[in-house]
Amino acid sequence: MSKLYINGRWSASETGREFNSYNPANGSLLDSVADGNREDTANAIHAAEEAFKKWSVVPAIQRSDYLMACYDSMIKNQDLLAEMITREQGKPLKEAINEVGYAASFFRWYAEEARRIYGETLPSNAADKRIVISRQPVGVVAAITPWNFPLAMITRKIAPALAAGCTVVVKPAEQTPLNAVTLFKVLEECNLPPGVINLITTSQPRDVGEELLHNPAVKKITFTGSTDVGKYLTKEASNQMKRVSMELGGHAPFIVFDDADIEDAVNGVIASKFRNAGQTCVCANRIYVQESIMDEFISLFAEKVNAFSVGEGFKSEVDIGPLIDKDAIQKSKNHIEDALNKGAKLITGGKQINGEGNFFEPTILLDVAEDMYICQEETFGPVAPILTFKTENEVIERANNVPYGLAAYFYTNDYSRSIRVSEKLEYGIIGLNDAIPAVAQAPFGGMKESGVGREGGKEGLLDFLETKYISMKFKNECEQ
Numbered sequence: 001m002s003k004l005y006i007n008g009r010w011s012a013s014e015t016g017r018e019f020n021s022y023n024p025a026n027g028s029l030l031d032s033v034a035d036g037n038r039e040d041t042a043n044a045i046h047a048a049e050e051a052f053k054k055w056s057v058v059p060a061i062q063r064s065d066y067l068m069a070c071y072d073s074m075i076k077n078q079d080l081l082a083e084m085i086t087r088e089q090g091k092p093l094k095e096a097i098n099e100v101g102y103a104a105s106f107f108r109w110y111a112e113e114a115r116r117i118y119g120e121t122l123p124s125n126a127a128d129k130r131i132v133i134s135r136q137p138v139g140v141v142a143a144i145t146p147w148n149f150p151l152a153m154i155t156r157k158i159a160p161a162l163a164a165g166c167t168v169v170v171k172p173a174e175q176t177p178l179n180a181v182t183l184f185k186v187l188e189e190c191n192l193p194p195g196v197i198n199l200i201t202t203s204q205p206r207d208v209g210e211e212l213l214h215n216p217a218v219k220k221i222t223f224t225g226s227t228d229v230g231k232y233l234t235k236e237a238s239n240q241m242k243r244v245s246m247e248l249g250g251h252a253p254f255i256v257f258d259d260a261d262i263e264d265a266v267n268g269v270i271a272s273k274f275r276n277a278g279q280t281c282v283c284a285n286r287i288y289v290q291e292s293i294m295d296e297f298i299s300l301f302a303e304k305v306n307a308f309s310v311g312e313g314f315k316s317e318v319d320i321g322p323l324i325d326k327d328a329i330q331k332s333k334n335h336i337e338d339a340l341n342k343g344a345k346l347i348t349g350g351k352q353i354n355g356e357g358n359f360f361e362p363t364i365l366l367d368v369a370e371d372m373y374i375c376q377e378e379t380f381g382p383v384a385p386i387l388t389f390k391t392e393n394e395v396i397e398r399a400n401n402v403p404y405g406l407a408a409y410f411y412t413n414d415y416s417r418s419i420r421v422s423e424k425l426e427y428g429i430i431g432l433n434d435a436i437p438a439v440a441q442a443p444f445g446g447m448k449e450s451g452v453g454r455e456g457g458k459e460g461l462l463d464f465l466e467t468k469y470i471s472m473k474f475k476n477e478c479e480q
């Protein structure tokens with residue numbers, strides 16, 4: 001059985017309860033995991049609170065060394081970590097290896113940034129006053145993470161938190177607890193002081209969440225997941241005015257203009273739509289193709305999608321692994337059925353693949369319209385809905401006409417259009433002829449209902465810091 005990690009020690013839950021983690025490719029049992037509850041969470045918060053007193057005053061250069069050690073340890077254990085991703089989350093091993101590299105890169109970047117938490121001095125209004133601005137860690141942070149990037153969504157939060165001087169309690173998703181446990185075992189090699197990072201695995205997110213939300217020692221909630229849960233956490237966190245960072249759902253438009261390099265655009269759509277079997281919050285959800293290039297685009301796209309191999313992620317030829325669970329399969333089915341009922345055309349795919357595991361055919365739908373569910377909710381599956389458009393102004397208006405604002409992509413070779421469209425799209429992340437924009441040094445996050453705050457880059461560090469203003473009055477003439 002895998003255990004909880006509290007105050008530098010592995011322990012069972014206070015209740016002794018456990019839950020199971022399964023492989024989505026074949027339904028087999030992977031291991032049982034300690035089922036943390038409120039009391040365990042309170043213990044972890046207490047450990048983090050005690051550790052904060054010392055960690056927050058560790059010199060930046062030493063915090064930086066610890067973070068660099070975390071990076072090295074992840075890279076050294078890349079295979080172990082990647083295999084656990086594929087086993088428990090399902091993505092193909094080559095994608096899992098990429099995730100480990102991406103996840104580790106946050107430790108490296110924030111190891112470097114830990115030493116650049118600068119303050120400021122401002123001109124005062126009086127000769128006998130000085131104004132100093134300094135930055136201090138917010139305190140104990142609760143990190144609630146999803147299953148689709150079971151390592152990267154943890155490191156993207158804890159690396160900047162630790163760099164800032166915060167301590168952390170992590171609550172991973174119930175579908176991928178063993179990934180979090182494996183990561184913590186790898187990080188244990190780095191001898192972080194006890195209590196700096198703590199892990200509560202649980203099958204009862206609401207219970208654990210209540211403690212994280214109501215315990216006054218927690219000063220910030222950082223969350224990646226659905227918009228509904230994000231709104232609930234934000235409301236509850238406001239009772240104590242806890243800081244929040246929310247990375248929520250998206251509904252990314254992917255626009256292909258008629259002046260684009262079509263093959264490049266097709267490859268981009270494929271990378272964006274089918275990575276992780278379409279289970280990413282930044283994946284293309286509405287693919288807008290300009291009318292005059294539709295035939296050429298569709299034939300190339302369908303040819304490439306038909307060549308995909310779907311299967312268990314450890315097989316080297318596999319491009320698309322299983323979906324996370326039966327609900328995910330059902331959602332893809334519902335979206336396809338609704339779209340077909342409302343007039344969409346099926347170009348390829350459309351069904352669950354028979355047999356064990358949660359496999360779904362990569363699917364292309366044509367003649368999709370905005371009144372279909374698929375254009376309103378995230379599908380989180382390998383289903384590519386294609387819409388046509390005539391003009392630039394029209395497509396911008398349609399692309400913006402959703403409550404979400406996480407990522408948007410467009411392909412064009414027109415310089416002026418590149419600037420116009422980048423500025424008009426109401427999205428936090430724009431991929432201009434680039435389908436995979438996320439990197440550690442850039443601020444990742446959404447506008448509108450896709451969230452608040454940014455992760456990555458210097459903005460990602462500021463979100464774990466309080467700004468303090470010290471107004472200093474002094475005798476500016478010496479008495480002699």
Ligand code: ADP
Pocket residue numbers: 144145146147171172173174205206207208209210224225226227229230232
């Ligand atoms: P998804 O639909 O992708 O599973 P969720 O928003 O349900 O997204 O889950 C993301 C994370 O939020 C997971 O770690 C999950 O356990 C957690 N979570 C879900 N509901 C709550 C809640 N009420 N309180 C705290 N955490 C929650």
